[in-house]
Amino acid sequence: MEYTTTRRTVIGSLLGGAFLALGSTGASAQDGLIAASVADQKSLFYIAAVDGMRAAAEEAGLDFNVASANNNSREQISQVQNLLVQQPDALLFISQDSTAAAAGVKAANTAGVPVIAVDQRPESGDGDIATFIATDSVKAARDLCSWLFDQMGGEGQLAILKGVLGSTAEIQRTQGCNEALENYPDIEVVATQTANWDENEAFRATQNILTANPELEAVFGESDAMALGAAKAARQAGRDDLLSVGIDGFPTMFDAIREGFVQATMAQIPYQMGMMAVQDAMKIMNGEGDSIPELQYQDAVLLTADNIDEYQPSDFYGPAADEMK
Missing domain, CATH: 3.40.50.2300 (Response regulator)
Incomplete structure (x- = not known):
């Protein structure tokens, strides 16, 4: 793809x-x-x-x-x-x-x-x-999860961190990733937790998930904040190999992707x-x-290490984007 x-x-x-x-x-x-x-x-x-x-x-x-x-x-x-x-x-x-x-x-x-x-x-x-x-969040999540599953080689353990339950974005992003999962039968969802779009909640949730699932390979955060929280928990646990992706396109994600701290985001406008x-x-x-x-x-734009230098945060978050880092 x-x-x-x-x-x-x-x-x-x-x-x-x-x-x-x-x-x-x-x-x-x-x-x-x-x-x-x-x-x-x-x-x-x-x-x-x-x-x-x-x-x-x-x-x-x-x-x-x-x-x-x-x-x-x-x-x-x-x-x-x-x-x-x-x-x-x-x-x-x-x-x-x-x-x-x-x-x-x-x-x-x-x-x-x-x-x-x-x-x-x-x-x-x-x-x-x-x-x-x-944002067309169903499409964004479907495309992002499909990309993530390809990076996993089409198999392995996945955790999902959800946003505020019942919110439009949570419903649609969950749907989108579920649609992607239908095409990857060897991806196993071993944990699904709600972290309410919050980085700290995602950090704590991922700590618990890693303890229970030491072979976890990837985390789909339904927002960038949760993806960053998951990545921080992974680093603290010595799991630099854990893949973490999110949706938002936060200006802070540009450097995080360049440094390999997280792997991808779907940038909104x-x-x-x-x-x-x-x-x-x-x-x-x-x-x-x-x-x-x-x-x-x-539509959202998939940003990865392969294309991150083709964009600027201001393309998505406006003139004050650099101040948000």
Whole structure:
């Protein structure tokens, strides 16, 4: 299977649409308020997404208010209600979990404020959203796990570290890797644990997994933070040979891949997705909401030692990417 692609191809076509200037969307600079509620401002993905939102709002002359829930669904629900009191023209919503997603979207629907969901979405029947912008996580996980299984020679023991259970990304990434596993019958999943996207939780989980499974060959972390935590636990245990991969494309992963600390990541485009959310909000404000697709899945880019030098962190995480290392 061929996974390699070039930076020119990716940036010129796959990511190209997200780099469009606001003026080319048909939306013009105007007065208005965009509100954003995000799960946290610790994850580099969410930081970059908010950076993209803020940059697009500033370019358009819009006011922009953002609230971070610090990974607390109850706090996020309260914050959404407070943001809605300000009567924003649109709510950009990165929910903490399914509970916050459902409650937040329903509150916005009641207030008549259109919702643009980014990265996480409410389940069917839990309210109406204008659009959903996210990585195609099923495809990303399927491609990444297939690549990993090839590096394992098509056989061996695998551990899976899951994100927040029930979140959109966790569901889709689990599905994607399971689809890859169907094509590799000699890969044995010996452990599956939840580490909630957190590096420290992944570190502790991997310590326990290695103790119980000394012949473990690889870890699929459903996020880069968990992949890094797994790699650190492996190094502490003297297992420099353990393969560890993740999904996000964090700027910190570039050096980690070059140094062989981790083997691969699927790089997302959070900065551009944040910009897209504001561009869609402006379309709604200009009466062009019907032109927005219901689903806007974005492809991720497989980064490995073979192609890591063809890319820059800013290709995915925006101008401030180097400060995130």
